[in-house]
Amino acid sequence: MAKKVLIVGGVAGGASTAARLRRMDETIDIIMFERGKYISFANCGLPYYIGGTIEERKALLLQTPEAMKERFNIDVRVENEVVAIHKEDKYLEVKDLKTGETYKEHYDTLVLSPGSTPIKPPIPGIEKDNIFSLWNIPDTDAIKAYVDNQDIKTATVIGGGFIGIEMAENLYDLGYQVNLVEMANQVMAPVDYDMSQLIHGHIASKGVHLYLENGVESFEEENGSTYVKLQDGTMLQSDMVILSIGIRPNGELAKEAGLETNKRGGIVVNEYLRTSDEHIYALGDAIEVVDYVNGEKTMIPLAGPANKQGRIVANNIVGRQEAYKGTQGTSIAKVFDLSVAATGNNEKNLNRLGKVYGKDYMMTVVQPKSHAGYYPGAIPMTIKLMFDLEGKVLGAGIVGYDGVDKRIDVIATLMRMGGTIHDLKELELAYAPPFSSAKDPVNMAGFTAENILRGDMEPIIWSEIEQADQDKSILLDVRDKIELDLGYIEGAKHIPVNDLRQRMHELDKEKEILIYCAVGIRGYIAARLLNQHGYKVKNLIGGYNFYKCVIK
Amino acid sequence: MAKKVLIVGGVAGGASTAARLRRMDETIDIIMFERGKYISFANCGLPYYIGGTIEERKALLLQTPEAMKERFNIDVRVENEVVAIHKEDKYLEVKDLKTGETYKEHYDTLVLSPGSTPIKPPIPGIEKDNIFSLWNIPDTDAIKAYVDNQDIKTATVIGGGFIGIEMAENLYDLGYQVNLVEMANQVMAPVDYDMSQLIHGHIASKGVHLYLENGVESFEEENGSTYVKLQDGTMLQSDMVILSIGIRPNGELAKEAGLETNKRGGIVVNEYLRTSDEHIYALGDAIEVVDYVNGEKTMIPLAGPANKQGRIVANNIVGRQEAYKGTQGTSIAKVFDLSVAATGNNEKNLNRLGKVYGKDYMMTVVQPKSHAGYYPGAIPMTIKLMFDLEGKVLGAGIVGYDGVDKRIDVIATLMRMGGTIHDLKELELAYAPPFSSAKDPVNMAGFTAENILRGDMEPIIWSEIEQADQDKSILLDVRDKIELDLGYIEGAKHIPVNDLRQRMHELDKEKEILIYCAVGIRGYIAARLLNQHGYKVKNLIGGYNFYKCVIK
Ligand SMILES: Cc1cc2nc3c(=O)[nH]c(=O)nc-3n(C[C@H](O)[C@H](O)[C@H](O)COP(=O)(O)OP(=O)(O)OC[C@H]3O[C@@H](n4cnc5c(N)ncnc54)[C@H](O)[C@@H]3O)c2cc1C
Ligand SMILES: Cc1cc2nc3c(=O)[nH]c(=O)nc-3n(C[C@H](O)[C@H](O)[C@H](O)COP(=O)(O)OP(=O)(O)OC[C@H]3O[C@@H](n4cnc5c(N)ncnc54)[C@H](O)[C@@H]3O)c2cc1C
Ligand SMILES: CC(C)(COP(=O)(O)OP(=O)(O)OC[C@H]1O[C@@H](n2cnc3c(N)ncnc32)[C@H](O)[C@@H]1OP(=O)(O)O)[C@@H](O)C(=O)NCCC(=O)NCCS
């Protein structure tokens, strides 16, 4: 068993490993190296400190080296950078950044949790001192000092991932005019394009200028002002810029030591989080993990997995063998008033793996309310759920306000347990009017998914409507008359669902009837009715509301 | 297959069956009988309409007979009471309450969803017209008219179940002085006594007078005032009284027809929700169900199960065989600012089944924050989790503020899928600071449960502290000095956890050290430390905070 354990990295993965290790074994020598000045800080809280939601800087520092010593008897060495691993002789070369001196430290077991680093591509002008990345406490201090001391009116955030969006929101909270620039056709990659359209609308409604499918060409200086020049020529005057376009794993140390790494530089580990060297474990952002849903190798840099891997690594070191079963990618972000969450595989993932809609997987979109509609404050959320043809749930994305986090966690739990849409519909969840409905939103996703899978409701999705052959199909709007004022799909015939039994003879049985209502329920009822009377029907998944948001 | 289906009861179970049945089959004749004036009303919203949270009466009426006819072609007969079932000849005797006439209606298949009725025991004075039960729209109208038109200052609610508590809260919202009387030693039976103590404190803090272990002896009239006389002689002057002491299933009709019923009058059904007669199905509050966790027969009257059973009954009627797998008892109530939730079996259930703590099941109590502590608004919740010695989760109760509903739903989902505490600790839930922590509260419950089960943390529970042999044990308080001002357990020695490595020699190795901190984490760290140095230790589950609430 390990006598001396060295840990590289003193934040999410590293500190968690150290704490658990000590709880499991009083006798081990534990040394934790951190090249930064701080350990155990709340990475995820940094944007909110800049925006002022978190008021106290010290709230970000969850542990100090002194307290780690007192409570856990851990030798924490901040401003000590591990510069080389000598795995044959089992020692590290460490540089004390305060003195500049380098020393050796032997280990029985080594743990690598070096995290990742924000990407800073060689864009002309990127070295300007009003262009920031946000990753750690010094970054935060720099940005905070800048926003506190400069007269800022405009800020541009580059990158629409969750950190970029959180920063956009926090800079907006400071009263700035904010631009958000994203190279892809959508922000928040964990959800699909259709779902992201709900987010785009919301961001725009806040007055944030969103530039999609547009990269940064250069940072220019004109008349004492910084301009972000986009690929399409747009010039965004910006008093400050936040760069948040992605990260790369800190795998160099491992690679240089001859440990196996993957193409993206991630450290390769087995299910016990052991690297290709049996005395070295690795965890956190720096490692390659197994996608829990599809079994493929991937990289998913999130705090929950890093923390839990820390506990597992510690267990394995003390001989309590425990496997890490993979990462599901459950994630969430507050996007202004919206909550955006995902778990498992989205359609983009599935398609990348060669899976085809309708053949390998199906999907449902429902828009149930956060709680009983008759109790004040109920607001709809949009749930998109992917499942395979056996009913196994593959992934979900949710965009909404209240209660999004609950539903994604329930679905994530179900998926972790290998659940199907049939399980989803049966879930017995807590219902009282302030919290949910007798049929919870996730039950609704389950019911509709089952109806699709059993062929009780033939679905048509937003992208298929445009392609429908107008000669062979009829678009049928079954909403109430008054709802037509909110817009409708061009060319649709209108018969309200409640009149359909009387008026169905107006429809041509030879044609395929493409039905829609606002969210899909009445369309489904209409579809069942017509179907049983011998009509060929399809129901628009997500209804007109979803269609209208996606097709803008 | 069924040609004519008659449904008795037009609310949660009945109306859900009817709607699904029509969606599945356009050709069936469906007649739904409801003895009341209203169908498809929001039972669960009634208290909130009385208190004014729900402003519009019409919000309570989710469907009308007319709309059910238009949309679903269902013949809805309100104010029609089914008075007899002639199962041999397959017809009903129905009394039209408007005309007083009785008629026959034949069926191929019959569905019983008659619900339940509030118990009104023969307490002297119970017929006074300011004593109300709350069960349906007419009850609601009566109470609403009374509170709107009378000058009420004091109200007494009898019964501390969820309807009683919701009414207490809503009457309090109207500005009344409210008394809450409960025969048992706790309110909110779905959680255990220890958890209920957290609720009692909260209710009292609102100025509501709580009378526990005290029944009503009589209702007296003195000087034009009504008094509720309790068994201990207390007289509660009450301008109005709400009686909410329990319900009984409406099983008489079934029993008189010779269908199998249980001791409590509940209708016995098989897994397909079919009664002892193959042409008759039953569902909702009136039926006996299987407890999903322990497999025993029970009665669990809740809206979620009734709604889902409706869908299953309809499926079975149209020949799509589907089993109802049992009820888990997942439930929640808003209790003033608190949320109180439960799923599965509590300790009372387990003990009733002969299960013994420590032998058949174990438990953990954790008090994690609703979301990351450094993000504003994080509030602790108390989670009590029961699990068997193989780790299978048996039940949970949660009391707290924000995020209680989410955690009970996650645990309910895990339990539905047969999950263990090991699964619980691995759940990958959505984390960003406004929503959760990198280790979610339910993960924490999983970690601590595993530590208990593996023997890494020997637990002691609040009720065992008093019984500890003072000669053979030492109580050790490992909190910081300043926390002693908040109270401590008499006779405890004080060594802060961070000083323990230096000062452990002060402790007697021959004695058992009973450790506590505020919630249990530092106690656990101290216990691990001492244990590895050869001390016999136990850690107080839930810590001093929980102990102090329970032992008052
Ligand atoms: C602004 C921001 C917001 C975030 N929000 C969320 C969120 O809401 N939800 C979520 O799940 N995740 C979020 N994350 C991601 C999450 O913080 C990371 O996934 C997690 O911290 C990874 O843990 P780790 O131990 O791998 O790396 P880190 O926590 O980054 O720790 C690695 C440490 O290793 C040190 N190090 C590296 N190399 C060496 C060396 N050679 N010698 C010594 N020390 C070294 C680094 O200085 C660093 O401090 C966020 C991250 C950031 C930056
Ligand atoms: C005030 C209140 C609050 C509640 N809050 C919640 C909550 O927050 N969460 C939750 O899960 N549950 C709650 N419930 C319970 C939930 O409403 C019931 O479990 C559910 O309605 C049961 O459905 P059911 O179809 O069995 O009975 P019901 O919905 O009660 O319907 C039965 C109907 O059958 C009719 N009927 C009976 N006999 C006959 C006959 N012979 N002929 C014709 N008609 C007949 C009755 O008049 C009644 O309308 C609450 C109930 C009440 C009253
Ligand atoms: C109002 C009432 C008749 C509605 O019954 P219902 O039509 O079965 O239920 P809903 O309106 O919730 O709709 C659910 C149906 O819509 C479908 N659906 C939901 N969202 C959909 C969408 N976006 N697209 C397509 N279909 C959708 C579901 O699949 C389900 O159909 P299925 O059962 O055939 O699969 C019944 O719930 C009722 O009487 N409720 C009041 C009484 C009550 O429940 N009280 C207790 C709680 S307060």
Ligand SMILES: CC(C)(COP(=O)(O)OP(=O)(O)OC[C@H]1O[C@@H](n2cnc3c(N)ncnc32)[C@H](O)[C@@H]1OP(=O)(O)O)[C@@H](O)C(=O)NCCC(=O)NCCS
């Ligand atoms: C601060 C830090 C060192 C704490 O690590 P930790 O001690 O393992 O974790 P926690 O403080 O959450 O405590 C969890 C432990 O307490 C135990 N515990 C929790 N509640 C308990 C209770 N009521 N009774 C007994 N034990 C309890 C758990 O079982 C667990 O112990 P185990 O792992 O041995 O089973 C580490 O989380 C860290 O550095 N975090 C900051 C960085 C970070 O995570 N960033 C990303 C997110 S912003």
